Amino acid sequence: MKEELKELYKYRELLYMIAYRDIKVRYKQSIMGFLWAILMPVLIVFSGIVVRYAYALAANAPLRSEDIASVAVKSLPWAFLVSSIRFSCLSLVNNKELVTKIYFPKEIFPIAAMLASFFDLLVAAGALLIFLLVMQTGWSLLLLWIPVLLTTTILLAAGIGMIVSAASLFFRDVKFIVEVLLTFGIFFTPVFYDVSMLGDKGKWLLLNPISPILEGFGACIARHQSPDLSWFAYSLGFALFALLGGFVFFKHLEPAFAESI
Amino acid sequence: MSDTVIRMEHVSKKFRKGEVYNSLRDLLPALTGEMFQQQGLNEKDKREFWAVQDLSFEVKAGEAFGIIGHNGAGKSTALKILSRIMKPTIGCMHVQGRLSALIDVSAGFHQDLTGRENVFLQGTILGMSKREIASKLDQIIAFSGLEEFIDTPVKRYSSGMFARLGFSVAAHVDPEVLIVDEVLSVGDFVFQQKCIERMNEVLRGGAAVVFVSHNLKTVVEFCNRCLLLEKGRTVTTGAPHDVISTYLQRSMKEGDVESGLGEVRITSVKTRNEQGECTKFQSGQKAWIDIEVTARARCSKLSLSLYILDENLKDIFDTSTERLGHPCFTLEAGCVFSCTFELQLNMTMGIYYPSTHVVRYDTQTIYHRRAPATTIYVSSRDDGRGPVHCFPKVIRQEIRPASDADFAALAQTARGEQTCKFG
Numbered sequence: 277m278k279e280e281l282k283e284l285y286k287y288r289e290l291l292y293m294i295a296y297r298d299i300k301v302r303y304k305q306s307i308m309g310f311l312w313a314i315l316m317p318v319l320i321v322f323s324g325i326v327v328r329y330a331y332a333l334a335a336n337a338p339l340r341s342e343d344i345a346s347v348a349v350k351s352l353p354w355a356f357l358v359s360s361i362r363f364s365c366l367s368l369v370n371n372k373e374l375v376t377k378i379y380f381p382k383e384i385f386p387i388a389a390m391l392a393s394f395f396d397l398l399v400a401a402g403a404l405l406i407f408l409l410v411m412q413t414g415w416s417l418l419l420l421w422i423p424v425l426l427t428t429t430i431l432l433a434a435g436i437g438m439i440v441s442a443a444s445l446f447f448r449d450v451k452f453i454v455e456v457l458l459t460f461g462i463f464f465t466p467v468f469y470d471v472s473m474l475g476d477k478g479k480w481l482l483l484n485p486i487s488p489i490l491e492g493f494g495a496c497i498a499r500h501q502s503p504d505l506s507w508f509a510y511s512l513g514f515a516l517f518a519l520l521g522g523f524v525f526f527k528h529l530e531p532a533f534a535e536s537i
Numbered sequence: 538m539s540d541t542v543i544r545m546e547h548v549s550k551k552f553r554k555g556e557v558y559n560s561l562r563d564l565l566p567a568l569t570g571e572m573f574q575q576q577g578l579n580e581k582d583k584r585e586f587w588a589v590q591d592l593s594f595e596v597k598a599g600e601a602f603g604i605i606g607h608n609g610a611g612k613s614t615a616l617k618i619l620s621r622i623m624k625p626t627i628g629c630m631h632v633q634g635r636l637s638a639l640i641d642v643s644a645g646f647h648q649d650l651t652g653r654e655n656v657f658l659q660g661t662i663l664g665m666s667k668r669e670i671a672s673k674l675d676q677i678i679a680f681s682g683l684e685e686f687i688d689t690p691v692k693r694y695s696s697g698m699f700a701r702l703g704f705s706v707a708a709h710v711d712p713e714v715l716i717v718d719e720v721l722s723v724g725d726f727v728f729q730q731k732c733i734e735r736m737n738e739v740l741r742g743g744a745a746v747v748f749v750s751h752n753l754k755t756v757v758e759f760c761n762r763c764l765l766l767e768k769g770r771t772v773t774t775g776a777p778h779d780v781i782s783t784y785l786q787r788s789m790k791e792g793d794v795e796s797g798l799g800e801v802r803i804t805s806v807k808t809r810n811e812q813g814e815c816t817k818f819q820s821g822q823k824a825w826i827d828i829e830v831t832a833r834a835r836c837s838k839l840s841l842s843l844y845i846l847d848e849n850l851k852d853i854f855d856t857s858t859e860r861l862g863h864p865c866f867t868l869e870a871g872c873v874f875s876c877t878f879e880l881q882l883n884m885t886m887g888i889y890y891p892s893t894h895v896v897r898y899d900t901q902t903i904y905h906r907r908a909p910a911t912t913i914y915v916s917s918r919d920d921g922r923g924p925v926h927c928f929p930k931v932i933r934q935e936i937r938p939a940s941d942a943d944f945a946a947l948a949q950t951a952r953g954e955q956t957c958k959f960g
Contacts, residue, residue, distance in 0.1 A: 293661040301649050377644040378662055379621040379636075449560040531624035534617065535552065536559075 298392035313396035320351040346498035363389035364437030386437035435518030485514035543596040548628035603760035611769040634713025643703030648692035681705035806910040820917035832868035
């Protein structure tokens with residue numbers, strides 16, 4: 277384990293290089309360039325606003341700007357997680373040439389895919405900042421939670437990324453399963469709604485490890501409240517477990533990659 | 538402390554052939570099926586095979602080690618184990634120092650990135666640091682000869698340009714262990730020469746080179762020691778020339794080298810020099826080839842052809858008894874036709890296959906063909922390349938100041954160039 281981490285550190289430049297390649301290629305291929313990073317979050321935000329508007333109509337209550345800000349704030353980490361898992365999942369299979377021909381720690385591929393998605397998140401965050409300024413959401417010291425929540429998301433994304441990338445190398449239909457889970461995952465994750473809107477039963481949704489993180493983002497940015505500490509600890513624990521488990525799982529299967537791909 | 542940099546100890550690698558389930562959709566029904574059927578152990582064994590078995594060798598610093606063998610002999614598997622892409626099933630392997638593999642020189646290239654970006658990408662993949670690449674960037678680009686196109690996406694490159702850029706990057710990694718697999722078979726002659734030169738440089742720098750190739754000539758020229766693999770097992774290790782002889786002898790037996798009708802058969806083909814039977818010759822030396830043909834049934838108007846194939850089995854020379862002015866012969870059943878060709882071996886260094894066939898002159902019916910019939914190895918003191926040896930010597934070489942006449946000639950040629958360009 278220690279040896280493996282040492283080796284990964286030795287190859288860190290390659291990690292940046294592959295991430296840089298993924299970013300560059302993605303932006304080169306799309307005519308819209310940087311708009312690509314914003315497109316998915318923007319779509320999610322608008323869907324969320326429509327859903328929120330429908331809730332407000334049904335409940336006969338006004339649509340508060342705070343709710344819109346909360347939807348916008350939660351959309352970005354969700355979009356990051358989805359695209360990170362999606363790109364990681366294909367990262368080994370799409371780099372078949374390199375997997376079978378040259379030696380280096382292969383977890384570089386899913387991690388680089390995650391980093392490339394994180395870059396998209398940063399671009400989108402710039403747009404979000406402008407949006408929040410227009411909405412006059414304001415700021416507080418609670419914003420210091422952001423790096424903590426982001427790190428947890430990254431750990432979770434990297435862990436899941438390593439698992440799905442290795443699994444999809446051995447079983448090509450894993451990517452369809454992942455795709456379906458990601459598509460319908462949004463209904464089981466408090467992106468468009470808040471857990472509190474479901475009353476007591478909302479607690480069950482917090483078992484989804486990304487839920488407390490998204491709730492935390494919404495709480496500290498849009499509503500200036502502190503995140504729920506115990507649920508956050510649950511998410512952090514889950515993320516660390518996913519990362520560690522993912523790494524061990526990946527390293528265990530790695531020797532068989534070249535002959536199985 | 539020895540200077541052994543590669544040590545392979547009893548390395549074996551097992552693969553599974555037959556059905557491999559690469560989707561859950563196939564795996565799940567198969568698993569449930571297996572539960573009910575209870576496959577015997579024997580059946581499982583049949584689906585497994587050993588690509589490499591009990592492979593052991595050592596390579597010291599500054600040594601070039603060749604691995605030869607047929608397709609499927611396990612060469613590539615051996616290299617993949619050596620470069621740590623695959624893990625051996627049994628046995629262990631130690632490699633000391635930075636290892637660089639010229640297995641596929643452009644594996645890391647991305648179509649949409651420019652040449653320059655790909656140099657950085659491929660360089661990092663091969664283990665160079667960013668700073669190292671930046672400092673060597675100009676050298677790498679110059680080596681590839683692609684200055685004009687370096688900022689063009691590589692998807693617009695020709696396959697040759699692609700390989701050249703890939704090799705230029707690979708050639709600028711300073712490895713302590715270099716593994717080369719068949720890169721020489723792609724690319725043109727100049728490119729191949731560059732590869733060899735670079736490998737020699739690496740060797741002189743004290744690194745070890747492991748070289749896998751079908752090009753036996755290069756193996757003989759380049760390697761100090763050589764290993765012959767057959768069906769995953771080591772047949773022999775030793776001096777390249779001996780190992781290659783063994784290889785050729787063994788492949789001659791297996792190969793489908795004969796064809797014919799059956800009435801007449803070429804029963805013996807032997808090569809000799811002044812001293813006696815021999816397969817190793819000096820360029821320019823005389824060689825005698827004794828051929829015997831035995832008839833089972835009466836055949837008339839026969840002639841015997843002798844031709845020489847190079848290592849790519851290309852015909853580089855042919856002649857026949859009839860073309861050399863000897864009359865056609867008729868063989869009664871049970872008779873033997875015996876003849877000797879005298880040749881002067883004006884070829885460059887390499888491996889050649891004397892071949893022969895018996896033909897009926899007027900109908901052009903080939904009764905029996907043996908190609909290759911035997912193998913000879915020609916060595917040469919001068920470094921000449923190509924099919925024929927012209928026994929070159931440089932007999933004069935000087936540098937002098939240019940005279941008016943020289944300048945006039947220079948101006949003339951310069952004008953010529955311009956008219957060519959615009960004309």
